[in-house]
Amino acid sequence: MGTPETPVIPAAKITIDPAFVVGPVRRKTFGAFVEHLGRCVYTGIFEPDHPKADEDGFRSDVLELTKELGVSTVRYPGGNFVSGYRWEDGVGPLDQRPARLDLAWHSTDPNLVGVDEFARWSEKAGVEPMMAVNLGTRGTQEALDILEYCNIKGGTALSEQRKANGALEPHNIKMWCLGNEMDGFWQIGHKKAGEYARVAAETARAMRMVNPDLELVACGSSAPTMPTFGEWERVVLTETYELVDLISAHQYFEDFGDLQEHLSAGHRMEAFIKDLVSHIDHVKSATKSEKQVNISFDEWNVWHISRDESKAPTGADWPVAPVLLEDRYTVADAVVVGDLLITLLRNTDRVHSASLAQLVNVIAPIMTEPGGRSWKQTTFHPFALTSRHASGTVLNLAVESPQLDSEKTSGFTSLSAVATFDAEAKEAVVFAVNRSATDALTLDAAVASLSPTGIIEAVTYTNKDPYWQATADDSTSVLPSENVSVKLDGGRLTAELPAVSWSMIRLQLP
Numbered sequence: 106m107g108t109p110e111t112p113v114i115p116a117a118k119i120t121i122d123p124a125f126v127v128g129p130v131r132r133k134t135f136g137a138f139v140e141h142l143g144r145c146v147y148t149g150i151f152e153p154d155h156p157k158a159d160e161d162g163f164r165s166d167v168l169e170l171t172k173e174l175g176v177s178t179v180r181y182p183g184g185n186f187v188s189g190y191r192w193e194d195g196v197g198p199l200d201q202r203p204a205r206l207d208l209a210w211h212s213t214d215p216n217l218v219g220v221d222e223f224a225r226w227s228e229k230a231g232v233e234p235m236m237a238v239n240l241g242t243r244g245t246q247e248a249l250d251i252l253e254y255c256n257i258k259g260g261t262a263l264s265e266q267r268k269a270n271g272a273l274e275p276h277n278i279k280m281w282c283l284g285n286e287m288d289g290f291w292q293i294g295h296k297k298a299g300e301y302a303r304v305a306a307e308t309a310r311a312m313r314m315v316n317p318d319l320e321l322v323a324c325g326s327s328a329p330t331m332p333t334f335g336e337w338e339r340v341v342l343t344e345t346y347e348l349v350d351l352i353s354a355h356q357y358f359e360d361f362g363d364l365q366e367h368l369s370a371g372h373r374m375e376a377f378i379k380d381l382v383s384h385i386d387h388v389k390s391a392t393k394s395e396k397q398v399n400i401s402f403d404e405w406n407v408w409h410i411s412r413d414e415s416k417a418p419t420g421a422d423w424p425v426a427p428v429l430l431e432d433r434y435t436v437a438d439a440v441v442v443g444d445l446l447i448t449l450l451r452n453t454d455r456v457h458s459a460s461l462a463q464l465v466n467v468i469a470p471i472m473t474e475p476g477g478r479s480w481k482q483t484t485f486h487p488f489a490l491t492s493r494h495a496s497g498t499v500l501n502l503a504v505e506s507p508q509l510d511s512e513k514t515s516g517f518t519s520l521s522a523v524a525t526f527d528a529e530a531k532e533a534v535v536f537a538v539n540r541s542a543t544d545a546l547t548l549d550a551a552v553a554s555l556s557p558t559g560i561i562e563a564v565t566y567t568n569k570d571p572y573w574q575a576t577a578d579d580s581t582s583v584l585p586s587e588n589v590s591v592k593l594d595g596g597r598l599t600a601e602l603p604a605v606s607w608s609m610i611r612l613q614l615p
């Protein structure tokens with residue numbers, strides 16, 4: 106019993122056993138996204154006049170931060186942008202590239218970065234490019250053209266064109282998205298499910314004639330709130346099931362001022378994944394397929410979409426690289442991002458690839474000033490630490506946790522956790538979020554079957570003021586710091602998890 110002086114801290118129990126494996130930790134879970142949108146490309150990854158620009162015009166400070174973030178794949182060039190994109194505009198001599206209207210973001214694209222530059226940047230950043238083709242204003246032929254340009258060694262018109270443009274070796278891009286959010290009314294050339302299914306199937310079939318082992322992603326619904334979510338998946342997958350590997354999922358979370366509701370984001374993502382899995386598996390069963398289609402969660406993040414920073418310019422103004430979607434993230438947003446990543450990992454059996462949307466400046470963990478500094482937002486930290494330390498296999502935890510309710514969402518656990526186990530590295534890692542907006546939580550973990558010999562590191566990201574935001578002037582006064590409450594006593598691991606916190610506990614194994 107607690108007294109007024111010693112309040113009882115609610116406790117959550119978990120049991121970790123290396124025998125209960127969900128699946129491998131997939132490096133592709135740690136993907137990101139670079140779209141021709143706002144300042145993501147121009148003054149984001151690319152700024153030839155910047156003092157830190159390298160010989161190709163890429164910002165070396167952004168390259169370093171991208172590596173530190175631990176990004177695996179990067180989706181490109183959109184997003185809504187891709188549905189009006191002519192990839193040919195972005196190749197060849199820079200002084201001959203046309204500036205074009207970008208209808209999606211009401212901007213002008215100077216086309217100084219295109220697929221060759223992006224492939225080069227990816228190589229420098231140590232990431233795998235994931236290309237999207239335009240199935241909005243274009244179709245199968247243009248998808249085949251960019252594939253030929255990128256992946257054929259030589260001896261054809263487009264592969265020789267690439268070589269003449271300086272890229273002697275093929276880019277060998279394996280992952281391709283068949284359009285973007287084609288169910289959305291905002292998408293240029295958006296389609297009804299049957300229309301998209303047909304063009305996606307034909308494009309996938311033809312692309313596989315060029316490269317049979319491509320990893321192809323069909324467009325799922327652009328959000329679980331779309332009225333057609335479910336039916337769209339049924340129609341699209343019925344036509345494409347044997348032709349694609351993955352179907353996309355997109356989901357963004359906004360803080361409307363109710364912190365407890367915001368902190369339920371991981372629970373809402375989990376529900377979406379379960380729903381999407383059932384829609385996929387319905388088609389698998391209905392078509393009697395032996396194959397398993399999985400999920401590419403290729404857009405996820407906190408995005409304050411209803412705030413002014415997300416409004417594209419209008420009227421006669423078609424600026425180059427305007428300030429757009431430059432959300433500033435709080436510590437609470439970072440806790441949500443950490444929880445979303447925990448949720449993606451927990452579903453590693455069906456989520457085979459994911460992309461944090463986006464990488465630089467646009468709803469991004471990395472920010473830059475044109476001509477100036479670059480800095481880390483709060484959301485950088487849980488992503489970078491999870492990417493660096495999650496390895497081996499994801500374990501299925503037995504969890505007993507107090508439940509929470511918020512205004513719109515009820516019955517979600519206060520604790521969101523996942524554990525990874527790497528026998529080779531002799532390390533198990535627990536990632537945990539306390540979703541309560543008000544109360545600390547005691548974590549009580551039964552870890553005897555891991556036989557841990559010690560704690561390598563225990564860090565927590567939290568702040569008295571959960572609305573603290575990093576800025577260019579102060580991005581370091583709130584950082585993940587040691588959690589001194591973490592104790593290992595034989596087979597029992599305990600920790601205090603403050604309200605609105607993300608934690609990582611690394612255990613040494615024998």
Ligand code: AHR
Binds near residue numbers: 140186
């Ligand atoms: O990531 C920002 C935008 O969100 C993307 O362009 C689009 O695909 C989605 O609606």
